[in-house]
Amino acid sequence: MNKGLLALIILLLTGVIGFSQNDELLKVIKANSLLSYGGSDLVNFEKETYIVGVAAVEVGTKKISSLTRIGKVKAEQQVSSFVNGSDITSRTEYYLKEEQTTINDSTAVETTETFVEYIREDTEGFVKMMQPAGFWFSEDKSVFYYALYKQVEL
């Protein structure tokens, strides 16, 4: 009976310590100017290095379950982009025309300028064993942030 109680206390304490550590890491993530609005970076916390991915999801009319699900996928995508890089596809087109027509005493000038820029980013990679660090909302509650982390050795 005593052994069981002790095991339960140890289990609860581990959970509390784990939770508080997670909470501390979340504070560090929120304080990081690069991650606080979404993105991925390496974070040094308690002498360990973690790779962290933060997703920014527009709240709109989504429920918390949807926000968490979308946030997880987007945060993984951020980490994947950081680790594997991303395929950037782009093209640019620029066209300029100036036409001046004079008929007797009247002159007309027509200028046309067109600029088209197309940028596309594709990320493909392998991200595994990422743990949730937590989530938070922006001040006006319009953006939901979800953070994932994983300890790495460099």
Next chain:
Amino acid sequence: MKKIFTIIMMIGFLGIAYAQNPADLAKSSAVQETQDVTSEVIEYPEETLRNVVSEALSRKGKALGTINSDGSIYVIAAATTARPSNMPGFINSRNVAYGVAELTAKMNLLRMAGEQITSGRGFTMLEDIIEGEDPDAANKASLLEKAGRVASESLDKALSYLGVSDEEIAKMNQSKKQAVYEQEFNQTVKSLVAGMVKGCSATMIAEGDAGGDDYQVAVCMKYSSEFQSLASVIKNNEQYQIPVGKIKNSIDKVKNMSEADLVGKMGTQITFNSNGEMVVFGYGQQEVRDASSRQSAAFSRAYSQARLQAVNNIKNFVAEDIVADESLTSIEKLKEYDDGDQAYYSRQKWEQAVKSKESTLNLATHEVRQWRGTHPVSGQNIAGFVVAWSPSNAEQANKLKDQFLKDGKGSANDSIMKAKRQQTKKSKTTISGEEEDL
């Protein structure tokens, strides 16, 4: 009483005369202001940049627009925003102007290696003076010609009845006048240039409003063999052996840079980090419109867009396949008629098209900073993002990739997938359907 009134009147006249003394009037601020007005010659940002860069380069024994002794080339190009600085959408228009200036500079750089020129021109002159009437030209009118005249005159009357003015009817009936003198000239010039531009980065940017809705963005682009080697290393993403240079703490410099300074940063910048490694910075900016609600969502979207622009700028530094063509067509016509009238027609058409072909590149960049600021001229909100590529960070990303792949091996899911499939067990046979339906 009359004397007093006369004296007062005289004093009054003297006072007015003194007050309107031309010498004093000339000293007044209003007149001085008009006298100070001189025909102002506005120096555009492109000219300012040209002067600054030329001066700086001459100190190093280099020059603009030529291949310098160290193999470097500097070119300057400019573009004007389509949107004035005091209207919404200006920041995006400024980004476009920068893009146009950069493409034009790269086109000028390619031109230095040679361009294909196609041209053609020609003119015709005619003098046709007729005196009297050709006796052989007089012919008997045919039946069709007579019928045509009846129809034409009847239609004129109908038009007049419908309210068409006599001048308009006369204009419709006006036949082509016989020209006694004709002169025509035409000229076409075409320029075509194409090639791959690798390792070309912005070194200085100048921008400003010259007044009258005229905001110009000018950029000085640099091409060098070191930049080209760096571009090749980024493209291949291996063997990060690039020229080592001066030790600069550029990452910290960008991290601590004021927002006011970051507003002026666009495109890419090549500098060195604390290890003396070459670092490529990509800058991106996006306009954030003021919203009454959900402002942070607008910023969040703008940051994503700015990041994508920043990464794309690094990609454009690595390589861009550019095709540029330019054409100029000039036509002039002059005709003199026998009634003394003259007709003049002129057309000058200039076209320029620059295309950077679609290409894809895998880039492992790291985020340096995201910032928000206001544009000094327009006061509009800007969401900015700075990304960087450095050899050490690229190596770090590769190590992380290996670690993720290592962690993935032998995982629970993989073991389930790879486990040998067991054979099925015997089950009961089930029959469905009713006997009555047979």
